Amino acid sequence: xxxxxxxxxxxxxxxxxxxxxxxxxxxxxxxxxxxxxxxxxxxxxxxxxxxxxxxxxxxxxxxxxxxxxxxxxxxxxxxxxxxxxxxxxxxxxxxxxxxxxxxxxxxxxxxxxxxxxxxxxxxxxxxxxxxxxxxxxxxxxxxxxxxxxxxxxxxxxxxxxxxxxxxxxxxxxxxxxxxxxxxxxxxxxxxxxxxxxxxxxxxxxxxxxxxxxxxxxxxxxxxxxxxxxxxxxxxxxxxxxxxxxxxx
Amino acid sequence: xxxxxxxxxxxxxxxxxxxxxxxxxxxxxxxxxxxxxxxxxxxxxxxxxxxxxxxxxxxxxxxxxxxxxxxxxxxxxxxxxxxxxxxxxxxxxxxxxxxxxxxxxxxxxxxxxxxxxxxxxxxxxxxxxxxxxxxxxxxxxxxxxxxxxxxxxxxxxxxxxxxxxxxxxxxxxxxxxxxxxxxxxxxxxxxxxxxxxxxxxxxxxxxxxxxxxxxxxxxxxxxxxxxxxxxxxxxxxxxxxxxxxxxxxxxxxxxxxxxxxxxxxxxxxxxxxxxxxxxxxxxxxxxxxxxxxxxxxxxxxxxxxxxxxxxxx
Numbered sequence: 001x002x003x004x005x006x007x008x009x010x011x012x013x014x015x016x017x018x019x020x021x022x023x024x025x026x027x028x029x030x031x032x033x034x035x036x037x038x039x040x041x042x043x044x045x046x047x048x049x050x051x052x053x054x055x056x057x058x059x060x061x062x063x064x065x066x067x068x069x070x071x072x073x074x075x076x077x078x079x080x081x082x083x084x085x086x087x088x089x090x091x092x093x094x095x096x097x098x099x100x101x102x103x104x105x106x107x108x109x110x111x112x113x114x115x116x117x118x119x120x121x122x123x124x125x126x127x128x129x130x131x132x133x134x135x136x137x138x139x140x141x142x143x144x145x146x147x148x149x150x151x152x153x154x155x156x157x158x159x160x161x162x163x164x165x166x167x168x169x170x171x172x173x174x175x176x177x178x179x180x181x182x183x184x185x186x187x188x189x190x191x192x193x194x195x196x197x198x199x200x201x202x203x204x205x206x207x208x209x210x211x212x213x214x215x216x217x218x219x220x221x222x223x224x225x226x227x228x229x230x231x232x233x234x235x236x237x238x239x240x241x242x243x244x245x246x247x248x
Numbered sequence: 249x250x251x252x253x254x255x256x257x258x259x260x261x262x263x264x265x266x267x268x269x270x271x272x273x274x275x276x277x278x279x280x281x282x283x284x285x286x287x288x289x290x291x292x293x294x295x296x297x298x299x300x301x302x303x304x305x306x307x308x309x310x311x312x313x314x315x316x317x318x319x320x321x322x323x324x325x326x327x328x329x330x331x332x333x334x335x336x337x338x339x340x341x342x343x344x345x346x347x348x349x350x351x352x353x354x355x356x357x358x359x360x361x362x363x364x365x366x367x368x369x370x371x372x373x374x375x376x377x378x379x380x381x382x383x384x385x386x387x388x389x390x391x392x393x394x395x396x397x398x399x400x401x402x403x404x405x406x407x408x409x410x411x412x413x414x415x416x417x418x419x420x421x422x423x424x425x426x427x428x429x430x431x432x433x434x435x436x437x438x439x440x441x442x443x444x445x446x447x448x449x450x451x452x453x454x455x456x457x458x459x460x461x462x463x464x465x466x467x468x469x470x471x472x473x474x475x476x477x478x479x480x481x482x483x484x485x486x487x488x489x490x491x492x493x494x495x496x497x498x499x500x501x502x503x504x505x506x507x508x509x510x511x512x513x514x515x516x517x518x519x520x521x522x523x524x525x526x527x528x529x530x531x532x533x534x535x536x537x538x539x540x541x542x543x544x545x546x547x548x549x550x551x552x553x554x555x556x557x558x559x560x561x
Contacts, residue, residue: 001329005358012355016341016348024343024384083338090303090333090410091357094325247306248263 001092009093013101017074018108032109033116036062039181053126056117057207058181061200063113064139065174067106068146069167075102075154076163095245103147126211134210138203141228145199148235155243173198180204183214199231252316252408252439253279253302259310260297271297273463282437284430286454288447290546294463295443296336296412302441303333303410316408332406334397336413340385347372347381350400357404371403374429390417395426402429408439415449427453447538459545466545475535478544480511483536484520488529495520511536511544
């Protein structure tokens with residue numbers, strides 16, 4: 001496949017798994033809104049509006065992770081129930097194009113959720129050029145590692161129901177427990193140390209810092225970017241090693 | 249004749265196979281280019297495993313395979329550029345329309361918009377799917393879904409097509425439409441590897457056939473070759489009073505409704521026909537069908553395995 005054909009395949013997959021299902025069933029868009037907006041509502045009410053920005057930054061990260069867990073279910077369903085992956089394997093479409101196309105297609109579902117959060121931030125006066133750049137870069141990395149994790153896990157699932165077991169666990173360990181919806185300083189020291197093992201801690205540090213919720217020096221930002229990028233590369237390497245394009 | 253697939257001493261053992269039982273064992277065969285090649289055998293005989301190995305979907309445990317002149321282990325990408333496959337039990341994505349299933353598959357393969365549209369229109373027309381083109385897959389019957397997948401793969405630009413039980417669930421008219429599309433594709437000098445449980449389909453479409461049993465190649469050749477190589481190439485149907493014991497000296501006898509069925513050789517068939525005429529008994533005779541061959545070969549294999557299993561028990 002030449003680069004033009006690869007691009008054509010990629011956009012076809014985005015259309016096939018992202019745009020067309022939304023056209024057929026617009027409720028797919030609302031589905032991804034439900035969890036982050038519920039958290040936002042709860043946090044805002046409980047804190048009398050003080051933690052609203054945390055609800056928004058946390059919601060953005062949760063949305064990107066949800067993209068990964070949905071991808072994991074779709075990949076498993078397509079592989080085992082529809083044999084769609086077998087059809088793609090026996091075709092000129094290469095594995096990285098398939099993974100990228102499927103991951104991008106899931107991103108389509110997140111756009112309305114992100115738009116809602118951007119509007120809230122704009123109304124609250126948090127939108128600056130710097131914050132937009134930092135938040136966008138961070139969310140791209142979260143989406144990338146969530147997709148790599150999804151592709152690796154989907155390789156091992158034999159039934160789509162198994163993905164339903166893992167999705168809440170991923171959500172718990174990567175968004176609820178780490179300081180994604182609250183400042184890391186709210187945790188005791190030992191818990192802050194444990195939280196450093198989660199890539200979302202660094203993503204939240206960057207996003208919260210970009211909108212002025214937590215101090216973010218240049219050095220700290222470089223460290224957070226570096227660790228987050230390191231996690232992403234590690235998960236991609238894991239996907240490269242463990243994910244299977246053809247069956248053993 | 250140029251060869252599309254050359255498999256030599258193929259062996260496949262699935263990772264979690266009980267006691268390391270091989271799904272394919274020392275299987276060697278050649279699929280000629282530009283023909284329909286039929287694979288027949290019982291459930292679990294190894295047909296789908298063979299297809300999945302050659303379609304680069306499954307890793308090989310041993311042996312060598314060359315597909316369209318490319319080594320399967322080292323040149324997968326070159327092979328994938330020229331193949332297409334309908335896996336067994338595959339289903340089209342339920343939220344697409346019939347037209348989108350075919351069109352988007354072609355676009356995914358890198359075909360440009362104009363060409364993809366033309367191929368989609370032609371394939372839908374050939375398989376009588378035009379009237380359903382705007383209907384969503386979720387609202388189609390199982391047979392129409394299967395036909396949509398056939399249209400999708402037959403519309404492709406692939407030189408080698410793997411069709412794993414493509415007509416399962418189709419009505420007789422739809423089956424014949426798919427057969428015609430397969431024949432047309434074959435006339436374009438494209439190769440088709442077809443697995444099926446419909447032996448009339450295998451016989452009607454295939455230039456050559458392979459009968460696989462317990463992972464091994466049991467018989468291979470043209471339908472005529474296969475007939476010539478079975479123990480009893482003639483079937484004689486006798487309707488009327490004819491002593492079964494006498495018939496058993498000529499070959500294998502089975503009871504059918506209103507009479508007896510004898511599998512025998514040509515000379516013996518003539519002898520039985522002469523005796524039947526003398527006794528004024530109705531009789532018909534002819535070469536065995538593929539189904540008869542299948543039952544004889546596979547039946548013998550089952551008989552051989554049964555005492556062993558009983559001994560093990």
